[in-house]
Amino acid sequence: MEMLKVRHINTYYGQVHALKNVSLHLKQGEIATLIGANGAGKTTILNSLSAVTPVRSGEILFEGTAIHALSPEKIVDMGISQVPEGRQVFKPLTVEDNLELGAYLRYRRREGRTKIRSSLDEIYQLFPRLLERRRQLAGTLSGGEQQMLAIGRALMARPKLLLLDEPSMGLAPLVVQEIFAVIAELVREHGTTVLLVEQNAKAALKLADRGYVLETGKVILEESAAELLENREVQRAYLGKDKKEIWER
C-alpha cells in the first residue's frame, strides 16, 4: 500500500500556476527524489504536502487520510516533517533547544520527558557532532552541522515521512556524503520514508529508489532511479554531462 498518494494537485503563488496536475506516490520505507531545474516546482511540491503553500485543487492522501485541507501543524502531528531549504535553524538558540522545539507537539501531547529524552539521544547517536555542540548556539555551527541540526529537529517529531529540501546545498562533498549516509541509515534502520529534493541530482538518484523529473510545474518522467541515471535527457539536463561527452562517447 502506498503511504502517500498525491493525485493531480495544482498549486499557485498568487496568479502563478506553479504545480500543474502533479500526481505522485511513496511507498513505506522508500526514498523518492524530485529532480528538475530551478523553478520546476520541486520545493513547491514539498510545501504543498506540508501545507505551507496549500494546494488549490487535487488530493493528497497520507495513509489513506485526505490531508490537503489540513493545517501545517496538523500535518506534522500526523507524521510528516519537512526539513526546509537553507536549514532555517533558530540561530540564537542552542543546539539542544532547537532539537527540543522539534518535539513541540509531543510536549503538547504530554508524551513525557523520558520519551522525548530518548529521542534526543537517538539524534545524538545519528549525529555525534550535535552532541559535542549541544550547548553551542545554532548560529555558530558550520553549514553542515546546521543541516544535521535541521534534520535532527525534524526527526524529533518522529515523522513517518521526511521531506528533505536541498540538504546538500552549499556543503562540501565529504559533508554531503555524511548526511546522505545518515538518510540511508534512517530508511534502513527506522523504516522512515523520504521524499528528497536535490539539485545534486546524481547523488540523489544514487540514494533513491525512484525519481520524478519535473519541468515547469509538470511531471514529465517517473522511473526507477537507476533508469533515470541512464536517461540521456536527464544526464544532459541535470547530471551536468555536456553535449560533447554524450556525442563522443
Added chain:
Amino acid sequence: MNIWDQTNECMLREELEQLQLERLQATLNRAYKNVTCYRRKFDEMGIIPEDIQSLGDLSRLPFTAKDDLRLNYPYGMFAVPLREVVRIHSSSGTTGKPTVVGYTRNDIKTWSQLVARLLTAAGVTHDDVVQITFGYGLFTGAFGLHYGAEQIGASVIPMGGGNTEKQIMIMQDYRTTALVGTPSYALTLAERMEKSGIDPKTLTLRVGLFGGEPWSEEMRREIEQRLGIIATDNYGLSEVMGPGVAGECIHRCGMHIFEDHFLPETIDPETGEVLPPGSIGELVLTTLTKEALPVIRYRTRDITRLIYEPCRCGRTMVRMEKPRGRSDDMLIIKGVNVFPSQIEEVLFQVEGCEPHYQLVIDRVNNVDTLEVQVEVNETIFFDEMKKQRAFVEMVEKKLASTLNVGARVKLVEPASMPRHEGKAQRVIDRRKNV
C-alpha cells in the same frame, strides 16, 4: 510458479491505478511538448494534458492510428531527438510508406524486462535453450524475444527464419527446449519432422512461445499434440513496443497485459465509444513508459475482450482474449501484415493491369500462400507467352518488395472477374485455422 517481476505483476489494483495515472500524465506532458502531431490533435480538441485528472479522462483524448505514423514518416512521432534513439524498427504500412518505430536505451531495457515477464509466465527459465525462428531484421519479433530470453539467462539460439532442415538439426543437436516463432511455422517444423521420420518425442523441446499472427485454439491443440509441447500465445505490435505487450501464463486463459506499461481500453470500432469492462471491442493501447515513441490511444484494430477476474497464477494484470478478428482489412500472411490497399497500389502502377483483382489466401502444408488474380487488358493477354511470363514476374517482384512477403500473380482475361455492386469482395481467405 515463477513470476519475473512479482512486485509489479502482482500489484494491488489500487496501487496500479495510481502508478498508471502518474505515468499517463508524465507521458502526456512529454508527448504534448515534444510531438507536433499530438500537440496539434490536442489543440484541435481544446485539450491540454492537465485536463486529464483521472484514468477515466483518458477517453477525452484523440485516438492515434497507424496512419498518423505513416503521415509523420519517418521520425515525426518521436518524442526524443534522434541522437537518443539507439534502435529503429519498422513494419509495413497500409499504403506506400512503412511505419517507423524507435527505442531509447531505456526503452530497450524495458522491452527486455517485459519479454522476460512473458517468457517466465510461459515457464521458461535460465535453464532453457531458446531457439528463435522469427526473422531478425526490421520486424520486432526476433529481437524482442531474444533480449527477454537473455535477460532471464536462458541460452539463446538466434536462428532467424526459414531453413527448416537446419532448424530441426539444431533443435536435435543443441537440445533446444523452447521454440519461439509463428504458430504456423511450428506446424511446418512438425510436418517436416514427420516426413523425415523424426519423432518429436525424442526431442528435448518442451515449450513454445508463438505470436506474430492470429491462431486458434484448434491450432494450439494441433501444435501441442504434434510437437509434444506446451504452446503459449503472446501479443505485441511494433507501434506499441513489439512483443512484450501481453503474454499467457501457463494456465493459458488469456494474455496478461503488462498494465504498468500499457493502458488498455476496448472501444466500439464504429463509434469510438469506450465499452464497459468485459465487452468485446477493439483494443486501444496507451504506452505509459515509452520514451522514444509514446503512443496515445493507439487503435490496434484487434478485436478482443478484457478479462478483469483474477487469474490463478497470482498476476493481477488484466488478461486479453486471443484476438478474434480485425476492425480493418489487414491480412496477416506468414506473420507479415498485408493490406489489400498496398496490393491495389502496386497493381495500379503497372501498365496493362485493370483495377479488378482478387486476393486468394490459403494455407498449404501450414504455409500461407497469397495469390493475386488480376485482370489485364488484351494487349498483354494476347501477347506471346514469354512476354506474358516476364510481365507476371515483374508484377510479382514489385509486390514482393512492397509487401515483404511473396505473392503469386495470376492473370485473368478482361471482364472475367465477378463484378460487385457496392463493396467488392476482393479477399478470399481459405485458411481454416485463423
